[in-house]
Amino acid sequence: MSQREHIEKALKTIERSDLNAFITVDYEGARRQAVEADAGKLDGRLAGVPIAIKDAISTKGLRTTCASKMLEHYVPPYDAFVIQRLRAEGAILIGKTNMDEFSMGASTETSFFGPCKNPWDINRVPGGSSGGSAASVAAYEADLALGSDTGGSIRCPASFCGVVGLKPTYGRVSRSGLISYGNSLEQIGPIARTVKECATLFEVIAGHDPADSTSLNLPVTSCEQSISDDITGLKIGVPLDFFGEGVDAAVENATRKAINILVDLGAEAVEISMPSLRYALPAYYIQAMSEASSNLARYCGIIYGHRVKKDQDWHQTFSKNRASGFGKEVKRRVLLGTYALSAGYYDKYYLKALKARTLIRADFKRAFQKHDALIAPTMPHVAFKIGEKIEDPLSLYKEDINTVPVNLANIPALSIPCGKKGKLPIGLQIIGDQLDEARLFNIAWQFEHNTKFNKYAE
Amino acid sequence: MIIRTDVEHIARLACIELDDEDLQEFTIQLNTILEYFEELEDVEAKLLQQEEDNVLRTDEITPSLSQQEALSNAPRVDGGYFRGPRII
Numbered sequence: 001m002s003q004r005e006h007i008e009k010a011l012k013t014i015e016r017s018d019l020n021a022f023i024t025v026d027y028e029g030a031r032r033q034a035v036e037a038d039a040g041k042l043d044g045r046l047a048g049v050p051i052a053i054k055d056a057i058s059t060k061g062l063r064t065t066c067a068s069k070m071l072e073h074y075v076p077p078y079d080a081f082v083i084q085r086l087r088a089e090g091a092i093l094i095g096k097t098n099m100d101e102f103s104m105g106a107s108t109e110t111s112f113f114g115p116c117k118n119p120w121d122i123n124r125v126p127g128g129s130s131g132g133s134a135a136s137v138a139a140y141e142a143d144l145a146l147g148s149d150t151g152g153s154i155r156c157p158a159s160f161c162g163v164v165g166l167k168p169t170y171g172r173v174s175r176s177g178l179i180s181y182g183n184s185l186e187q188i189g190p191i192a193r194t195v196k197e198c199a200t201l202f203e204v205i206a207g208h209d210p211a212d213s214t215s216l217n218l219p220v221t222s223c224e225q226s227i228s229d230d231i232t233g234l235k236i237g238v239p240l241d242f243f244g245e246g247v248d249a250a251v252e253n254a255t256r257k258a259i260n261i262l263v264d265l266g267a268e269a270v271e272i273s274m275p276s277l278r279y280a281l282p283a284y285y286i287q288a289m290s291e292a293s294s295n296l297a298r299y300c301g302i303i304y305g306h307r308v309k310k311d312q313d314w315h316q317t318f319s320k321n322r323a324s325g326f327g328k329e330v331k332r333r334v335l336l337g338t339y340a341l342s343a344g345y346y347d348k349y350y351l352k353a354l355k356a357r358t359l360i361r362a363d364f365k366r367a368f369q370k371h372d373a374l375i376a377p378t379m380p381h382v383a384f385k386i387g388e389k390i391e392d393p394l395s396l397y398k399e400d401i402n403t404v405p406v407n408l409a410n411i412p413a414l415s416i417p418c419g420k421k422g423k424l425p426i427g428l429q430i431i432g433d434q435l436d437e438a439r440l441f442n443i444a445w446q447f448e449h450n451t452k453f454n455k456y457a458e
Numbered sequence: 459m460i461i462r463t464d465v466e467h468i469a470r471l472a473c474i475e476l477d478d479e480d481l482q483e484f485t486i487q488l489n490t491i492l493e494y495f496e497e498l499e500d501v502e503a504k505l506l507q508q509e510e511d512n513v514l515r516t517d518e519i520t521p522s523l524s525q526q527e528a529l530s531n532a533p534r535v536d537g538g539y540f541r542g543p544r545i546i
Contacts, residue, residue: 077527213513282495293472300473302542304531311543315473323475331474335465336488338472349495355503394490 003037003048021136025095033092047090052142055096058177067111070325080177097132106399124383127157134161150186152403155415159378159427164198170410171216174209180295182288185407193456199223199441223438232266241277242376254419276359283356284404293337364409368433378415378427
């Protein structure tokens with residue numbers, strides 16, 4: 001098949017799809033690049049591969065909305081660092097994917113452009129906030145995708161859509177050009193149908209970028225080189241704190257079965273306890289909301305973004321622009337973050353959250369002194385119905401119970417399919433120590449190649 | 459426990475205009491969420507020493523956005539400037 005045919009096939013799949021996985025499809029750009037690929041003008045590790053980009057990542061000349069009315073017409077004048085990397089490796093940017101508004105959600109229902117749907121069951125959510133990225137890859141609307149993960153936003157939709165997704169170590173991938181939500185927690189990461197493809201995309205986007213001062217100036221270890229290594233003697237910790245109330249029996253069974261498979265492959269598994277994890281969810285939300293209240297202060301409607309027709313005084317104009325440009329969940333989080341940082345409440349909320357984060361990091365550090373990796377369910381259950389939780393914000397926050405600890409600890413974690421409940425995929429979460437992505441890909445590859453849970457795997 | 463006037467105050471700080479319906483809904487929801495945050499009340503820990511060093515760079519001039527690019531997304535532009543609301 002020529003690149004042109006390959007891209008046309010993906011574009012046709014998008015056109016016929018009722019998933020609403022894309023906010024913007026770049027038909028013209030994708031076709032132009034496919035012609036270049038066929039003429040041998042594109043080279044690199046991703047030459048001619050159609051890739052979908054979460055609409056929180058800036059693409060020069062291609063509308064980037066963050067799924068918000070606030071940025072409905074925003075066209076970035078520059079490329080994010082990761083986009084520069086993709087272009088340099090010959091990837092074809094097929095479009096920008098649907099997401100929760102400003103990455104705030106676990107269901108891709110808060111998008112200004114309407115909810116995205118789960119490819120396994122059109123009545124269910126794809127997870128979030130990078131729901132369109134995971135759904136598009138699962139439904140062959142793209143071969144690869146980029147998402148971003150502040151509290152689980154790559155791993156949750158990877159789990160619900162039955163694909164492979166990685167949240168890298170904090171600082172491993174540049175955030176330059178990523179529209180900020182909770183900047184001390186978030187990372188851009190790869191989503192793919194197989195472990196190997198996920199590793200390739202990770203290697204392409206990882207690395208130092210002086211434009212992001214939190215980006216690590218350390219060499220990127222090859223993940224592909226060690227991907228098929230034997231895992232005999234691997235020490236796995238199983239933190240029981242991830243199997244608390246609310247975890248579905250089918251999810252727990254699938255996770256335990258997966259651990260037994262890894263033990264059969266030569267790993268050793270021990271159950272452990274990480275008591276500080278009970279603080280993870282409130283600590284995450286306080287910190288993420290506080291950072292959001294500050295990061296989103298830039299949307300006043302003067303330099304870019306939504307602006308009401310009639311100006312009043314400055315304060316009223318800003319307040320009206322923000323009232324009509326932001327959706328409900330964004331307002332809730334900005335209000336709560338503003339409150340948590342306001343005079344008299346800082347010690348009670350923000351400082352407590354920082355202290356909890358310190359304890360959680362120490363717990364993970366202790367765990368990785370004895371264990372090479374930790375294994376747990378990614379999500380407490382399979383994809384839920386559209387509309388089921390949206391009216392109850394706290395119930396949606398609780399979806400993130402098993403994913404936020406990883407962000408608070410700055411460590412990497414990967415989600416890979418490990419079974420199904422009915423027709424809906426279940427995700428296995430493999431958590432590693434800082435900069436240990438290669439080991440996560442190795443464990444995931446071994447699991448994928450010795451099981452048939454990943455329907456996309458060779 | 460926060461009351462309606464607290465939410466009005468927070469909304470003013472956050473520069474988000476709220477109508478009556480919003481105020482009513484957010485007062486209830488924010489209380490539910492803040493109550494959940496109370497779970498952190500018993501956290502006691504010494505904060506970690508800052509692990510990261512300051513990142514410095516040499517002060518060199520590098521290419522940046524052109525004026526046209528910088529203004530390209532502005533809702534209102536006037537003679538090469540961003541146009542804000544009137545002050546007087």
